[in-house]
Amino acid sequence: MNEKTDFVRDIVAEDLSTNRFQGRVHTRFPPEPNGYLHIGHAKSINLNYGIAQENPGGLCNLRFDDTNPEKEEQEYVDSIIEDVKWISGHDQQKVLFASDYFDQMYQWAVDLVKKGKAYVCDLNADQIRETRGTLTEPGKESPYRNRSVEENLDFLARMRKGEFPDGSRTLRAKIDMASPNINLRDPIMYRIVHEPHHRQGDAWCIYPTYDWAHGLEDSIEGVTHSICTLEFENHRPLYDWFLEALGIYHPQQIEFARLNLSYTVLSKRRLLQLVQGKHVSGWDDPRMPTIAGYRRRGYTPEAIRTFCEKIGVSKKDSIIDVALLEWSVREDLNKHAQRAMAVLNPLKVVITNYPENGSEELPSLNNPEDASAGTRLVPFGREIYIEQDDFREVPPPKYHRLSPGKEVRLRAAYIIRCEEVIKDGAGNIVELHCTYDPETRSGGPAANRKVKGTIHWVSARHAIEAEVRLYDRLFLTADASEGGEAGSFLGNVNPDSLTLLKGCKLEPMLLSAMPGMRFQFERVGYFCADIKDSNPGAPVFNRIVTLKDTWAKIELRGGETAARE
RNA sequence: UGCCCCGUCGUCUAAUGGCAAGACAGCAGACUCUGGAUCUGCUUAUCGAGGUUCGAAUCCUUGCGGGGCAGCCA
Numbered sequence: 001m002n003e004k005t006d007f008v009r010d011i012v013a014e015d016l017s018t019n020r021f022q023g024r025v026h027t028r029f030p031p032e033p034n035g036y037l038h039i040g041h042a043k044s045i046n047l048n049y050g051i052a053q054e055n056p057g058g059l060c061n062l063r064f065d066d067t068n069p070e071k072e073e074q075e076y077v078d079s080i081i082e083d084v085k086w087i088s089g090h091d092q093q094k095v096l097f098a099s100d101y102f103d104q105m106y107q108w109a110v111d112l113v114k115k116g117k118a119y120v121c122d123l124n125a126d127q128i129r130e131t132r133g134t135l136t137e138p139g140k141e142s143p144y145r146n147r148s149v150e151e152n153l154d155f156l157a158r159m160r161k162g163e164f165p166d167g168s169r170t171l172r173a174k175i176d177m178a179s180p181n182i183n184l185r186d187p188i189m190y191r192i193v194h195e196p197h198h199r200q201g202d203a204w205c206i207y208p209t210y211d212w213a214h215g216l217e218d219s220i221e222g223v224t225h226s227i228c229t230l231e232f233e234n235h236r237p238l239y240d241w242f243l244e245a246l247g248i249y250h251p252q253q254i255e256f257a258r259l260n261l262s263y264t265v266l267s268k269r270r271l272l273q274l275v276q277g278k279h280v281s282g283w284d285d286p287r288m289p290t291i292a293g294y295r296r297r298g299y300t301p302e303a304i305r306t307f308c309e310k311i312g313v314s315k316k317d318s319i320i321d322v323a324l325l326e327w328s329v330r331e332d333l334n335k336h337a338q339r340a341m342a343v344l345n346p347l348k349v350v351i352t353n354y355p356e357n358g359s360e361e362l363p364s365l366n367n368p369e370d371a372s373a374g375t376r377l378v379p380f381g382r383e384i385y386i387e388q389d390d391f392r393e394v395p396p397p398k399y400h401r402l403s404p405g406k407e408v409r410l411r412a413a414y415i416i417r418c419e420e421v422i423k424d425g426a427g428n429i430v431e432l433h434c435t436y437d438p439e440t441r442s443g444g445p446a447a448n449r450k451v452k453g454t455i456h457w458v459s460a461r462h463a464i465e466a467e468v469r470l471y472d473r474l475f476l477t478a479d480a481s482e483g484g485e486a487g488s489f490l491g492n493v494n495p496d497s498l499t500l501l502k503g504c505k506l507e508p509m510l511l512s513a514m515p516g517m518r519f520q521f522e523r524v525g526y527f528c529a530d531i532k533d534s535n536p537g538a539p540v541f542n543r544i545v546t547l548k549d550t551w552a553k554i555e556l557r558g559g560e561t562a563a564r565e
Numbered sequence: 566u567g568c569c570c571c572g573u574c575g576u577c578u579a580a581u582g583g584c585a586a587g588a589c590a591g592c593a594g595a596c597u598c599u600g601g602a603u604c605u606g607c608u609u610a611u612c613g614a615g616g617u618u619c620g621a622a623u624c625c626u627u628g629c630g631g632g633g634c635a636g637c638c639a
Contacts, residue, residue, distance in 0.1 A: 231634080233633075255570085317570095321590065335602095442598065547599075
């Protein structure tokens with residue numbers, strides 16, 4: 001079996017050993033369709049589907065918690081179904097909706113009224129707030145608390161029929177206005193909302209609150225372990241109270257710490273602000289920590305699942321270093337991504353001793369990590385492009401790349417030497433003149449000659465051009481949700497989170513990239529043909545993540561040292 | 566301030582009364598036709614104080630710190 005464990009799985013194992021639920025394991029993932037799913041939901045999906053999968057006969061329901069028509073939309077339902085499918089790897093054969101249980105819930109509310117455990121309260125929202133008490137003071141009982149069962153039944157039926165305006169009355173549980181747990185101070189079960197529901201239409205004008213509805217949904221579905229986040233911990237006594245009062249099947253609620261990620265925000269409210277404030281192009285902007293955003297960026301579901309397993313599950317509030325997520329993608333893509341050569345910021349190089357109109361095709365490994373990936377032929381010629389960064393007229397110490405009079409290897413090709421630097425009138429470097437050593441062709445007689453560096457290149461004559469989008473972290477600060485300069489988290493937004501590059505020079509093979517295909521651009525990073533804007537023949541690439549860049553680190557550190565001195 | 570929860574390397578997670586371990590990050594080195602990958606090594610932690618015990622990260626008390634709760638949101 002799986003050695004993977006955490007306190008939730010410990011509880012499930014314990015319940016299994018005591019036969020508490022007749023050997024069943026049944027979890028659920030209960031999103032509210034009021035926004036797109038983000039990576040925090042991936043943690044929950046992974047937990048719930050994971051536990052179900054690990055146990056023979058285990059089940060996990062996808063159930064929409066659609067009890068608030070004011071915030072919920074069909075668009076969100078559709079996106080969530082797609083995202084759950086993508087992350088969990090399961091085709092969801094059955095999608096459940098809390099709103100399908102509205103009749104049953106209403107019946108149970110009537111039962112509670114009959115038992116004298118619920119009452120219709122005529123207080124308005126302000127009055128209810130005023131009589132709830134505070135954190136340190138008990139609340140006051142509602143004057144309507146002791147209405148007769150008959151009167152309550154009558155009012156409840158009329159609430160349901162639509163006789164009363166929004167907010168004029170509520171159905172409340174009769175528990176304890178003096179409870180130190182505020183959730184137990186006669187919580188509201190139904191509120192009047194004359195608003196069409198995305199699935200129920202106008203069938204209802206009273207809607208159940210989360211506290212009233214959630215345990216019932218779990219109970220109806222036979223869920224054994226209802227796993228939710230820490231902020232519901234104080235609600236568990238209420239979850240238990242309703243089920244107990246009704247005398248119906250009673251699942252176990254378990255709370256775990258929600259995911260927080262450094263350099264990003266992970267709340268639907270803030271993500272909505274980013275979308276509505278046009279800080280990003282939409283819910284699926286590749287910089288968004290949404291499932292849709294990561295998918296478009298080029299992350300794999302495997303990488304996200306690996307990440308979810310590495311972060312573990314506990315009750316401790318924490319902020320996971322986003323570097324672990326980035327590591328997870330690299331880990332996956334290193335093994336699976338097809339290699340390619342792409343020059344993002346081109347500098348032309350003329351190989352002066354190469355035949356004028358000559359060209360050849362050089363075999364190159366598709367993936368050094370995977371021999372079965374084979375090789376491909378990359379065209380080479382007298383004029384090539386290299387990365388501007390790979391040449392320095394005055395090389396800093398430890399610079400292993402090209403500089404005047406120095407040699408580098410062109411990956412899968414020849415060793416070249418820089419003979420001359422051509423500049424324009426303004427002194428900008430526009431071209432390099434180099435010579436090559438024909439003996440040093442990869443696999444050739446002098447191929448083993450050692451040079452300090454190897455750089456990537458693209459044949460000028462064969463290169464295709466493409467747009468490449470470099471994405472960086474969306475936020476400047478590790479704790480992105482804390483107020484930044486503007487006093488809100490929006491002040492932390494990284495103005496350079498997107499760099500648009502046009503006219504990048506890519507090896508011709510990339511012309512036929514299908515949308516969604518991932519590549520490693522050697523020495524640069526992992527890239528994905530955009531699923532919306534890219535087409536075979538006119539590719540557009542998104543940077544998924546950079547490669548680990550030791551040189552950049554050395555250089556950065558050098559700069560810092562210099563600045564300090 | 567009432568109630569609830571949580572305090573272990575920089576960051577996460579483990580150790581379930583018996584040698585504080587792993588991952589990421591960092592640092593140093595080896596290797597390399599990707600300054601990638603890989604490999605090796607190194608640095609760094611039980612919030613404090615009492616108590617129980619042969620023995621405490623773990624149990625108890627208490628202090629401190631962090632988080633949550635006063636929507637007819639979830």
